[in-house]
Amino acid sequence: MTKNHGYNTPKKGTADWNVPLNENFKKIDKDVEVRDVESKLDTYEPAAGTKFLATDTGNRYIGDGEQWNLAPLPRRGAVGDLTAQNRFRIPAREQDPENAEAGELWLRTDENALKVQMANGVQTLASGESSGDDGRGDTGGTTNADVTIDFADDSYLDKFDARKSEQNSIVNGEKARSDTALQVQLEEGSHYGTDMQYYFSDNGMSEPEELWIRYYLRLDPGFDVTSDGGKLPGPAGTYDSGGWGGKPADGTNGWSARMAFMPADGGAELSYYCYHADMNNWGEWWSWDGTIETGQYYQIDSYVKLNTPGENDGILRGWIDGEQAMEKTDIRFRDTEDLKVESLWFNIYHGGSDTSPSDNSFYFDKLQMSTSGPLD
Numbered sequence: 001m002t003k004n005h006g007y008n009t010p011k012k013g014t015a016d017w018n019v020p021l022n023e024n025f026k027k028i029d030k031d032v033e034v035r036d037v038e039s040k041l042d043t044y045e046p047a048a049g050t051k052f053l054a055t056d057t058g059n060r061y062i063g064d065g066e067q068w069n070l071a072p073l074p075r076r077g078a079v080g081d082l083t084a085q086n087r088f089r090i091p092a093r094e095q096d097p098e099n100a101e102a103g104e105l106w107l108r109t110d111e112n113a114l115k116v117q118m119a120n121g122v123q124t125l126a127s128g129e130s131s132g133d134d135g136r137g138d139t140g141g142t143t144n145a146d147v148t149i150d151f152a153d154d155s156y157l158d159k160f161d162a163r164k165s166e167q168n169s170i171v172n173g174e175k176a177r178s179d180t181a182l183q184v185q186l187e188e189g190s191h192y193g194t195d196m197q198y199y200f201s202d203n204g205m206s207e208p209e210e211l212w213i214r215y216y217l218r219l220d221p222g223f224d225v226t227s228d229g230g231k232l233p234g235p236a237g238t239y240d241s242g243g244w245g246g247k248p249a250d251g252t253n254g255w256s257a258r259m260a261f262m263p264a265d266g267g268a269e270l271s272y273y274c275y276h277a278d279m280n281n282w283g284e285w286w287s288w289d290g291t292i293e294t295g296q297y298y299q300i301d302s303y304v305k306l307n308t309p310g311e312n313d314g315i316l317r318g319w320i321d322g323e324q325a326m327e328k329t330d331i332r333f334r335d336t337e338d339l340k341v342e343s344l345w346f347n348i349y350h351g352g353s354d355t356s357p358s359d360n361s362f363y364f365d366k367l368q369m370s371t372s373g374p375l376d
Contacts, residue, residue: 033060041068059091070097090114090206096122105204112372114205145214145368145375146205147198151182159203160196160346168194177216177297177365184348186230186360193348193362197236200343200371207340208371210305210315211235218297218363225263225360228352229285231273233367234258235304236345237333243275244283251277251335257304257316258345260285267293270300270325272316277332288318288325297365301375310335344369 034044038054046063051071053060060071070091093106100106100117105125107114114125149156153170167185175181186193200207215233234257238244242253249255260273262285270288292298299321307314314331317324333339346367350356368375 044068057092090204107206145370146372147203147367147369149367150178150180151365151367152180156182157196160198161202162194162196164192164195167192171363175218175361175363177218177363180365181218182364184362184364186348186350186356186362188358189355191349191351191355193350193360194346195349196346198344198346198369200341205371207237207342209340210371211303211341211344212370212373212375213302213304213344213368214375215300215367216297216365217292217300218365219268219292219294220361220363221294222358223268223294223360224356224358225261225268225350226352226354226357227263228350228354229260229262229271230350230352230356231347232259232261232270232362233344233346233364234272234302235341235343237306237339237342238275238345239339239342246282247275248279248281249275249277249333251310251332252339255333255339256283256345257333258347259300259302259318262287264291267291270318270320272302272318272326272328274316274331276314277335278312286316286326286328288320290320290323290325292320297363303374304341306333306339306341307331309337341371 033051033053035053035055036044038057038059041052041054041061044050044052046061046066046068048063048065050063051060052063052068061068062071063069090105090107093108096108096115097104097106097117100122102117104117105114116123116125147159149159151170157165167187169183169185170180171183172180175183184193213233213235217232236243236254236256236258238254238256241247243249243255247253255275255277257272257274257276260271261268262271263269269291272286272288273283274286275283299319301319301322303315303317305315310332312330312332314329314333316326316328316331318326344367348362350360
């Protein structure tokens with residue numbers, strides 16, 4: 001008998017050696033999953049215990065002897081071990097499942113609604129129609145946020161994969177826009193203020209192809225950075241493979257579009273710092289119009305829409321206090337549908353190669369995101 005799978009191996013001289021081998025073949029039919037596109041699912045026999053992986057959607061099914069049943073979704077794996085097959089995905093359906101278990105999620109494509117099975121019935125978590133590629137609702141109205149993080153206390157960390165948060169603190173008083181705010185310290189001689197990722201899959205959501213983001217940003221008086229500038233929060237789909245840190249995007253390995261800051265008299269200029277499929281070795285800076293001054297909060301809105309794979313029709317837009325400050329509509333982020341908006345990369349980083357020349361503080365309030373339409 002094999003150690004790991006319990007397959008019978010016939011002993012030397014066994015007369016009926018074919019019996020254990022036939023038993024092994026039956027076990028293999030269950031143990032080894034069938035892999036094919038989801039449209040071909042019904043061409044395979046749903047023998048009890050047989051597994052099927054849809055290579056185009058990532059959905060997994062288990063046969064019960066009569067039909068294929070959608071298997072429980074896998075959890076997101078360790079960092080650096082993500083593939084198109086094992087990323088957390090919410091299954092798309094055209095009707096509610098009849099025997100869903102409590103906690104099971106699905107996307108009703110006919111209603112454009114995210115639903116969950118609760119103990120007392122089916123509940124709709126989010127719904128809405130996309131407003132197209134406008135980014136601010138000029139042609140499609142507005143929608144409420146899918147995600148709101150108020151930075152009221154340290155519980156905000158539960159939403160993030162926080163790789164570096166030691167310089168983060170919750171503050172109140174005159175430095176807060178409302179009751180509280182998130183302060184990120186960027187110390188003299190350091191590159192990092194904070195490095196956190198809000199992964200949509202980790203928070204029970206499908207990875208979108210367009211995203212509206214809003215947060216309120218304040219820079220302390222005395223803000224002092226070098227001409228290298230630095231990075232601010234923005235959308236990304238790096239999958240720990242490419243599209244940041246000198247790992248050029250090639251259309252298949254990842255992308256990112258963090259916001260960025262550059263020095264300006266009395267404050268900072270804003271930009272996107274983008275890794276895209278038409279780039280060279282390092283990210284490309286795309287400047288916003290206008291500057292933000294120190295000592296006051298600004299409403300910062302951004303919008304990303306991924307391109308049709310292989311086409312230069314991706315979009316980035318930006319607004320400062322409701323006034324459009326940037327637009328670019330010819331970006332090639334990707335050449336494959338496997339790349340989505342994986343996360344909001346909440347990053348404060350000085351450089352380039354320069355470290356921060358002085359102690360600087362960034363303040364954030366009320367982070368909001370929508371995957372289905374512009375924010376109210």
